[in-house]
Amino acid sequence: MSHLFNNYGRNEKIEFVKGEDVYLYDTDNNQYLDFTSGIGVANLGYSFEAQKTAIKTQVDQLIHIPNLYHSSIQEEVAELVGGDDYVGLFVNSGTEANEAAIKFARLKTGKPEIITFKNGFHGRTYGSMSATAQEKIQKGFAPLVPGFKYAEFNDIDSVKALISPETAAIMLEMIQGEGGVLPANQAFITALAQLAEENNILLIVDEVQTGIGRTGKKFAFEHFDIQPDVFTLAKGLSNGVPVGAVFAKTAYASVFAPGTHGSTFGGNFIAMASAKAVLTHMTPAFLDEVAQKGQFAFDYLQEHLNQEPNIAKIQGIGLMIGIQLKNANQIPMIMQKLQDDGLLILRAGKDVIRLLPPLVMTQTQLEIGLEKIVKVVKEVG
Ligand SMILES: Cc1ncc(COP(=O)(O)O)c(C=O)c1O
Numbered sequence: 181m182s183h184l185f186n187n188y189g190r191n192e193k194i195e196f197v198k199g200e201d202v203y204l205y206d207t208d209n210n211q212y213l214d215f216t217s218g219i220g221v222a223n224l225g226y227s228f229e230a231q232k233t234a235i236k237t238q239v240d241q242l243i244h245i246p247n248l249y250h251s252s253i254q255e256e257v258a259e260l261v262g263g264d265d266y267v268g269l270f271v272n273s274g275t276e277a278n279e280a281a282i283k284f285a286r287l288k289t290g291k292p293e294i295i296t297f298k299n300g301f302h303g304r305t306y307g308s309m310s311a312t313a314q315e316k317i318q319k320g321f322a323p324l325v326p327g328f329k330y331a332e333f334n335d336i337d338s339v340k341a342l343i344s345p346e347t348a349a350i351m352l353e354m355i356q357g358e359g360g361v362l363p364a365n366q367a368f369i370t371a372l373a374q375l376a377e378e379n380n381i382l383l384i385v386d387e388v389q390t391g392i393g394r395t396g397k398k399f400a401f402e403h404f405d406i407q408p409d410v411f412t413l414a415k416g417l418s419n420g421v422p423v424g425a426v427f428a429k430t431a432y433a434s435v436f437a438p439g440t441h442g443s444t445f446g447g448n449f450i451a452m453a454s455a456k457a458v459l460t461h462m463t464p465a466f467l468d469e470v471a472q473k474g475q476f477a478f479d480y481l482q483e484h485l486n487q488e489p490n491i492a493k494i495q496g497i498g499l500m501i502g503i504q505l506k507n508a509n510q511i512p513m514i515m516q517k518l519q520d521d522g523l524l525i526l527r528a529g530k531d532v533i534r535l536l537p538p539l540v541m542t543q544t545q546l547e548i549g550l551e552k553i554v555k556v557v558k559e560v561g
Pocket residue numbers: 273274275276278301302303304353357358386387388389390414415
């Protein structure tokens with residue numbers, strides 16, 4: 181018998197025991213090209229030596245101190261994230277980062293309501309789950325945290341209709357990741373930022389999946405030319421060591437006064453050593469390469485799949501790409517065939533194949549994976 185809950189519906193047939201470069205290896209030493217990055221986490225792959233060295237050095241030096249003392253490494257990582265424009269605090273996961281953002285919004289404004297978007301995803305703990313307007317995520321867990329209202333993504337009128345004098349914040353992803361790799365459109369984000377400013381409402385961007393280089397910019401909101409009041413991070417921030425973070429504009433630094441929020445393990449030395457290595461790698465030249473590879477992958481898929489009868493749409497930004505199928509039932513078969521052929525992909529939403537290859541994947545490696553995807557999608561179609 182298994183001694184674990186079955187909450188993940190795991191693939192019990194494969195166990196990965198080794199990672200190298202952008203490949204994973206199972207117990208029989210079969211090699212898999214990874215187009216998942218551990219769901220947007222191992223963005224710098226499995227052989228990111230700067231991270232490994234930083235962690236090993238830190239382990240020998242000191243693993244944990246409580247957040248009651250000055251931490252130079254937290255200061256350094258926070259500066260690498262937000263420069264002088266933002267201040268932050270560290271937690272251990274995406275959902276915890278969003279909990280902190282929700283608390284921040286209520287504390288700052290003294291108002292209870294937060295507008296989020298249908299089909300979005302913000303996490304599994306009560307606040308973040310209540311922010312997640314998806315029945316399948318919330319089902320069975322009532323009563324939820326009150327105060328959340330759900331608007332239609334990319335529909336500014338639906339947001340206007342929900343604004344009240346009690347609205348503290350609007351919270352959203354720039355690309356709905358779990359919801360099916362659905363990018364926001366520019367007109368919507370411009371109007372949303374303006375609406376928030378005019379009504380003194382905080383704009384919170386959840387960058388848990390899109391942040392730290394995934395879209396070819398450090399943060400996805402940079403594509404939309406906005407500066408959110410608050411943003412959250414996790415996943416790709418430290419290439420696999422649990423970490424999360426919430427950042428707010430420096431002008432709001434006093435909102436989280438002593439005693440208002442905390443996390444025992446938040447910003448621990450191992451996570452910070454790892455995050456520092458990751459952030460140091462995010463140079464403009466590296467991000468440009470990611471953008472170029474993303475464009476290459478997108479163009480390749482457009483060229484080879486767009487006319488296929490089973491394809492509804494291909495969309496995404498940078499190396500976050502979704503292939504929407506007309507028939508969602510094809511997805512398990514496509515995933516299985518690709519796995520048999522040594523390629524790992526993800527599903528998102530109901531009917532979308534989600535590709536999140538490590539940002540360090542070469543164009544040649546990308547092309548090998550894309551070729552396999554095109555072949556299998558055509559076969560199944
Ligand atoms: C946009 C977004 N927010 C929050 C979360 C929750 O993060 P975590 O699983 O680390 O709690 C996720 C996870 O998929 C996510 O994609």
